[in-house]
Amino acid sequence: MKKLLLVCMLFAISVVSLQANTREEAELVKCVDGDTTHLKVGNEVLKVRYLAIDTPEYTKEKEPYGKEASECVCKLLSEADKIELEYDDGSEKTDKYGRTLAWVYADDRLVQMELVQQGLAEVKYIYGDYAYTDDLQKAQKAAQADKLNIWSNQSYEEKGAKEKAMLGIGGGVLLIVAGLLFAKNKSQRKRMIKKGMRKISQNSKKH
Structure with missing residues (x-):
């Protein structure tokens, strides 16, 4: 049982x-x-x-x-x-x-x-x-x-790609701002600004 x-x-x-x-x-x-x-x-x-x-x-x-x-x-x-x-x-x-x-x-x-x-x-x-x-x-x-x-075409996928590109551009801008405001020294500031500019450039081409 x-x-x-x-x-x-x-x-x-x-x-x-x-x-x-x-x-x-x-x-x-x-x-x-x-x-x-x-x-x-x-x-x-x-x-x-x-x-x-x-x-x-x-x-x-x-x-x-x-x-x-x-x-x-x-x-x-x-x-x-x-x-x-x-x-x-x-x-x-x-x-x-x-x-x-x-x-x-x-x-x-x-x-x-x-x-x-x-x-x-x-x-x-x-x-x-x-x-x-x-x-x-x-x-x-x-x-x-x-x-x-x-x-059936690229328009829907392109929309997603554009959204990602805009996020990338925003990330680049934030890097530049952070470099200007919070970098510990001139060398670090230059690196952060350069990295931010590169990110903006790369994503601008995609957009």
Whole structure:
């Protein structure tokens, strides 16, 4: 009997560990864009930010494929018989803006995966050990190889490159300022300024 109880307990623990992420049903309230939707859970309306992806803007700024990403999400959710949110144990439940972070399902289809597979979303903002990151990254590589939508030209990738270049330029400026204000001697000041100028020059060419 004791052995049987032990086996049952171990089985129960294994099931719980496999189903650690919490799911709850939701209703569509408002489509916003490709990675944000207003959903009602119980009596509460949540502004849900889709975990682990980023889609082109289609609210204040109209970016290429932003419309397609928004329409894809809205179609999936509006036609679904059941919408569910899954909260990842590896993530905070809300972001710094108070938006709910979750995996979103439309009739058991993971919306994040649908977007990434169609080349309408980039895998991004990975701040923890999320459940489906590896699968999303594999899907993204396939979409990139097939040059689907955001990966069909260089514009989306160039945007990321420009952001990195601007950060590099900012780092160069900081080095120069630090050299002028905090260098211990003339030699160190010259080295820091020279390094900062080189960094600015290198990233200006990329930009």
